[in-house]
Amino acid sequence: MNEVLLRSLTPSVLAVLVRRGADFSAAEDAVQDALVEALRVWPANPPRDAKGWLVTVAWRRFLDARRAEAARRRREDLVEEEPVPGPAPAVDDTLRLYFLCAHPSLTPSSAVALTLRAVGGLTTRQIAQAYLVPEATMAQRISRAKRTVSGVRLDRPGDVATVLRVLYLVFNEGYSGDLDLAAEAIRLTRQLAAAFDHPEVAGLLALMLLHHARRTARTAPDGSLIPLAEQDRARWDTALIAEGVAVLQTALARDRLGEYQAQAAIAALHADAHTAEETDWVQIVEWYDELTRLTDSPIVRLNRAVAVGEADGPRAGLAALAALDDTLPRHTAVAAYLHERDGDLATAARLYAEAARKASDLAERDHLTRRAARLNTYGKGNAGTSLG
Known part of the structure; x- marks a missing residue:
């Protein structure tokens, strides 16, 4: 079987x-x-x-x-009438399920769970384990979602942007236990790309492939995070990178730029650099400018500030950061990094410690705590010496 x-x-x-x-x-x-x-x-x-x-x-x-x-x-x-048994229609009706599971009446968490259940074919137990919640809790969430979409008739084209947001959420959940949600998101997005000819679907697939290519290099054997600049690029999956770049190039050639294509272009520039020092930060800033124009997202502006700090120096990055709301997620961590780049280690250490207290992810919290401790140790060992 x-x-x-x-x-x-x-x-x-x-x-x-x-x-x-x-x-x-x-x-x-x-x-x-x-x-x-x-x-x-x-x-x-x-x-x-x-x-x-x-x-x-x-x-x-x-x-x-x-x-x-x-x-x-x-x-x-x-x-009224039962169809005569025979070959199934050639049309792929799975596309209807994507739009049904991404119905705007559903919360993002419910849409993700229903997509994994109906389109992904995963069991309620598998989804519950991935989200670290009791199976009964996940069963109730899925049941509510099914009741919400029951009776909804898809007689008009669905909103592809909503479907893509749901798949992006699935991908960003990563993996837990035996269920790899990032790989599952790629599988589902491949399926969507085969059924739906849209440059942003291709853009999302390219983005997933390019990010997933770096996965094994992101963590050390003890589970600690490894920043992009410090990753062993020999561990990156070159086949996934090549596929992601090819998919992206085909999408960009259609001249219908969207946010996922722009994000994939940034990821491709990182993947193209053999070393961190060879990264084309000037071009990355240009792509962030495009992405800002498309989304006007505060998170995009935050990431752009990092890129500006790399392209034009940390003080330029701090100036870009100063224009943003300091309550944004990761704002404090970005400020710490830019101050460290600028040589202000005392401020950087303080901000890393503050960012660690705000972090909800355990691995990120440990990473930020270690950065703060390292700078504090360095500062004590070099008290009274000039950094210039």
């Missing part, structure tokens, strides 16, 4: 039932019944058309369940 095949077919089968008029929860129950039947039947009698078989069985289970609900027989008008 090919469980990978079953998992890959589940979203498109579910989408077919939703398109035919089944509400989300009932469709998912029917698909799960069909999967159980496949596990029983296929080893001895594999079908020629796996998707068509699953659609037929799931649709029959849906009809059976509907007919058993006497109080809701009026809804059988939606399902």
Whole structure:
């Protein structure tokens, strides 16, 4: 039994039932019944058309369940005739699920969970483990999300920007336990890119590939963070970088620039530098200018301040930082880094310690604490000496 095949077919089968008029929860129950039947039947009698078989069985289970609900027989008008078994339609209905799971009525956390469940085919237990919450809590979250989107009919094109935000959120969750959400986000985005010809979908895929290529170099064996400038670039995945750059170039050639393409361009410039010193910071600042124009995001402006500090010197970076709200996440850490670059180690140490107290991520907190301790130790060892 090919469980990978079953998992890959589940979203498109579910989408077919939703398109035919089944509400989300009932469709998912029917698909799960069909999967159980496949596990029983296929080893001895594999079908020629796996998707068509699953659609037929799931649709029959849906009809059976509907007919058993006497109080809701009026809804059988939606399902008057049972389709003749045969090859499944060539169209990939999975795209409908992306837009359904990214419905604007859902909270971001619910949209992510529903996407992983319906499109990713992951179990509730797997998703709960990834988010470090009890399985019952995640089951309630997913159930609420399914109730919210039940009855929603996708008779108009969905908002691709919302879908991309959900996939970006999945990617940024990283990984926990046995479930690698970053890899799962890449798999789902590849699927979306194959079904939906849009430069920003390609831009997001390129961004994910380029960031994921550096993953193994981001942490030391003890789990501590390694900053980009200090990473062993020989550990970067050159195949993923090459693929990401190729996908990005194709997207940029369409001359419909979006925020994910701009972010991917910045990531590509980092990937192109053989050493940290060779990084083209001037061009990175230019891309941040484009990204600021597209999004006007305070976080983008914060990252731009770092790039300005590298391209034009730390004092220029601090000047750019001074124009931003100091309550922004990572603002204090960026200020500490720029002061360290400027040689003001006492201020940098104080700000690193302050940033560590604000950090919610344990690995980041440890990293910032170590930076503060290192500068404090250096300062004590060089008391009374000139840094200039």
